[in-house]
Amino acid sequence: MDFMNPRLPLGDWVSDLLTWITSTFQWLLDFVTLVLGGLYDFLYLVFSSPVFFVMIVILAVIAYFAAGWKVALFTLIGFYFVRALDQWDNTMSTLALVIVAVIVALLIAIPLGILAAKVSWVSAVVKPILDFMQSMPALAYLVPAILMFGIGQTPGAIATIIFALPPGVRLTELAIRQVNAEVVEAGQAFGASPGHILGKIQIPLAMPTIMAGVNQVIMLALSMVVLAGMVGAGGLGGAVVGGISALDVPLAVEAGLAVVVVAIFLDRVTAALGQRTPIERARKAAA
């Protein structure tokens, strides 16, 4: 290799590595595809089967109980508007994919965040990985995802999970760490086991911050799911990508607005859930 004109074939190596992984762990990748794809198909079926208006009412009721009548009213009008823009099926597809990705992301992020808060070396290892995941351009995830999982919902879900995961881990770790040390000490001083302290003291007290992390994960997942349209994940992302490639302004605008409606709905509902933790309830009672 010429010293003055270096060229490191890193990309080729990674590509070779991915090929090797794909061929060696085909069974694992198939399993992941089966689980994620199956979950997506199930949710999409559930969301798209009822008459659209029934689904809107269901979403509005969820919004009402989580966040109150204002958000419920927005949900009614917003999703009716989405239907009027002829983006209903795409929206339900996107919603299903977001939910799948968020569930998996949280299943990884929250335990990992707790572990990082408890074990300092885990924190030290996880932090640079999270930095890497967050700073890597989101689109760059998509290519290896296609390579490994082919075209469809699964690579979209995988890319979304990777992209949305970091704030979940970070905020969970932060939340657990910032729980008042004296309160934790009180638990210890009365003979509580570590499990009791985690479950009855640390997690309840950390809940508002953890919920802020959940909210972040959902919003990031939504933004990534749109990009995932590029790898054939369909849904609103597919519509937007289609709009771009065909310079179809009406389609791009309509699909884009539908994304906004879904985003506002998810954000308000999850933010409101963060206000319903025991600690927030106590705070409100005191106010």
Added chain:
Amino acid sequence: MSVVKASNVYKVFGKRQNEVVRRLEDGADRNDLTKLGMAAVIDASFEVEAGEIFVVMGLSGSGKSTLIRTLNGLWSTTAGSVEVLGTDLATADASTIREVRGKHVSMVFQHFALLPHRTVRENAAYSLEIQGVAKAKRLEKAEEWLKAVGLDGWGDRYPQQLSGGMQQRVGLARALAAETDVLLMDEAFSALDPLIRREMQEQLVELQSRLNKTIIFITHDLNEAMFLGDRIAVMRDGRIVQIGTAEEILTEPADDYIAEFVQDVDRTRVLTASSIMRETKATISIEAGPRLAMKTLDDNNSSGLLVLDDKRTVLGLVSDRAVVKAAREGHQTIRDIVEKTDLHTVSPDASISELFAPSSTAKVPLTVVDENNRLLGIVPRVALLNSMADPGPATGEIPTVATEPEPMVESPTAGQNDSEQNAAFAQEYTIPTESVSNGDAGEASNDAEGRKL
């Protein structure tokens, strides 16, 4: 048997802890070892007896909070052993330590450390929850303890809705509900404002008189230490410099550091009548006759005598006038002239602050008697005022009062001390018309002391 026993406890933070301990044992200064590790507690040994309030006092950084945390295993010791009711925490495994904490040692925290998402009642029940007590039972018990600390009816509130003092009462109720033998209190009242703090101290003393717990109390406030502590350990730079009763520390400070420290203490709450009382020989048996009384008066330059029976029980006073009159009229005993109106007795445990009021109006020195009304000593006004002024000698060199009966009269050549005491006695035995000027003198000297302080 001692309930808590710490033997040569070291606690070092840092990388080379054992090295630090070894060097400290060889006499190194902890400030020279900071590169190896930070020694927070150095060679601490003490025993705490059942039912005692043991106060560990020191400024911040003295290691007292670290020390108390070794007593329930929140910190493990680097060297030395801590025994709680016979269990050595240094060698116990995690589950044994948790058991000790749950059953034997509970703790009250400086910033209360209540669970903000639970109600006051649930917080008070927390210690029982960990012990696995059924919900209904533990909430019922919690309610009882809330009542005991004066929080009846607050059970449904959340901690944030309570004032600091009330929150700490919840903390206290939580610790008491555990019904452990030992109660650790880490700067428990330090975050409270002074009036509330005083109130809490008094409540703790009152609770302790009923519960008789073994309390280890950490504080940086000397007044608090003196007020609460049966014994006090003073810590400085990680070491225990002195262990003793409040009075011992006040009157016989182990070094200049402590002497300087105790200068600012509110002595009226700490010193008791027994620590400032003086011996008196101006006493006479009830069986004696007026002539003997006259001689005793004369020997002591006194104008009145305390009348005692053969068990030294204080029966009353005789004044010089009455004695002279009785002698002239040929009475055989002084029995008929004993009067009680001017006699004011106090217990040896009465704090000085309680003595000011009676002393200011009494015509004669206050008489200190034990529970059987036997004479222990007297507190002349000048002794009371002296105790306020001078930290050292005035209170330190009082001879202890002999408890066994002394020869009735015939005071041998009175020492300088004696004559001074008796002078005080004599002065205040004067007849009422002159007591006005005495009062003035007292006030004048009071003012003088005031300026000096």
